[in-house]
Amino acid sequence: MAQKPTKRMEYVLFNVTYEDGSQRSNRRVPLDALGGLEKDGPARAIIEAQDREVAEKSGKAALAIKALERAGGR
Structure with missing residues (x-):
């Protein structure tokens, strides 16, 4: 039996x-969170x-x- 394809998560x-240099x-940031009017803001x-x-x-x-x-550069 063939496996169902899983949803592929794409990232940017x-x-x-950081402020300390x-x-x-x-x-990685999910691609679906970006775009719209804010572009890379989110x-x-x-x-x-x-x-x-992490902290x-x-x-x-x-x-x-x-x-x-x-x-x-994309």
Whole structure:
């Protein structure tokens, strides 16, 4: 019996620069969360939420985002 195809989640990759000068590459944001009038605006909120979750688990404070840019020039 053939397997049912699963929904494929597509992502956009972002390079993030933080206020302290550190950088993180290829942060994933779901493609369906982007677009519309805000374009890449929702990506900041999604990445900040990811950072808060990681900070909570590690016990370290989350860093403030200085700049976001799409990775790969797409």
